[in-house]
Amino acid sequence: MSPDPVDRDAALRRILVARATRAPRTVPWLAIVGTVGVVGMLAGLAIGATALRGPDGVPAVGPSGFDLPPFLTEDSVVLGTPTVVATSDAVTHEAGKPPAGASGLAVWVTCEAPGSFELELDGRWEGGGDCDGGAGGYWRYERFGPNVVRVTPSTEQATVWIAWVDRGDDTTPSATAEAALADGTVTEEEYRAGFDRFVACMADWGVTVGGGFWDGDRISYSLPGHVNEWGAEHECYGTEFRDLDIAWQISHQE
Amino acid sequence: MGQGTEEADWGAALAGDGEAFGRIFDRHRDRVRRHGHRLVPTPADVDDLVAMTFLEAWRLRARVRVVDGSVLPWLLVAATNLARNQQRAARRHRALLAKLPPSTTTPDPAQRDELGLVARLDELSVVDRQVLVLCIIEGFSEREAAAALGVPPGTVKSRLSRARRRLAHAVFTEGTPHVS
Secondary structure (H helix, E strand, C coil): CCCCCHHHHHHHHHHHHHHHCCCCCEECCCECCCCCCCCCECCCCCCCCCCEECCCCCEEECCCCEECCCCCCCCCEEEEEEEEEEECCCEEEECCCCCCCCCEEEEEEEECCCCEEEEEECCEEEEEEECCCCEEEEECCCCCCCCEEEEEECCCCEEEEEEEEECCCCCCCCHHHHHHHCCCCCCHHHHHHHHHHHHHHHHHCCCCCEEEEEECCEEEEECCCCCCHHHHHHHHHHHHHHHHHHHHHHHCCC | CCCCCHHHHHHHHHCCCHHHHHHHHHHHHHHHHHHHHHHCCCHHHHHHHHHHHHHHHHHCHHHCCCECCECHHHHHHHHHHHHHCHHHHHHHCHHHHHHCCCCCCCCCHHHCCCCCCHHHHHHCCHHHHHHHHHHHHCCCCHHHHHHHHCCCHHHHHHHHHHHHHHHHHHHHHHCCCCCC
């Protein structure tokens, strides 16, 4: 008769219960900068626990902590102390060299009043959107770049949160992709081969990648709307094409 | 074990009731473990697969589908997907898996892959494998499988037909069913 793995199951159950039990996750403040037109490099600024004031004079967020952006999963670990900036103008933050274990940069923008923001990373436009409900995302860092984050809000009062994170659910490049990246440059042949592996991986998930034609200096393609089901794009793009795509586009941007 | 329905427990877990997620685990761990014996070679792999299946269920909770009041179909498909890339999935959860006591599970002869179906899963695409596991191996209806996978019933039917054809071709052209 086989032994009952009850001890292991009991330990696993305790972990699952703890994970599912709602508890606030907070991180400490580091840099809180005044609200008027801050533009420039903010790395290294540490003004202390100055309470950020909202339009009504009430602290917008407490000085003792800051809720983690909701898009970070429970598996994510914030590395070091996040930078938090209160601003009404564009801010630029040089994140510098990624710390050991970092899988990306997390940026979260909240606005006190309806407004929007745009985000650039190392000089390239990455996206934007409405920020009055909070918005942002997770960006792979550029291993060859300086990792300069620039956030431009179009609102009177915004708070920008930037941190290096080790996102537990992140995918890592396949051995083939790593080999192509190893010398610090991505050739057109390596770029095209990475795309072909991405397409093949998606096909294995039952997803047909559309387009795939050469558009000036890069491959243009499209994906059906349901593609994220079961994480097909997350896995296939992350393992086979993401880092090659980023490196190629940066080295060929205008 | 139960306090109310499974669907209620799932809803409570999503609202922050950790013990409700524990009850989901109590309900389905043995079924997921039995399924795991078909999918991976060693008892230790089975235990890791069980752990990863429930950890992934929580991590991907926004995508979990409740079919006829149960998350079991989703769990079984998740286990099937995880088994395909177990090494990669294990890296994601390596710190947690290392904390768990050693596996004491032994092989389950009741879960032998007599027809060699499970051993053939790797020959199918992910989507074909999912419908085969749910409809042929686990006995869910095409309607239930469609609900679990979030696709129309006709899609399940066509995928199932394709998977059957491919498996039949693979098994019978070699003459001897592969038994793991």
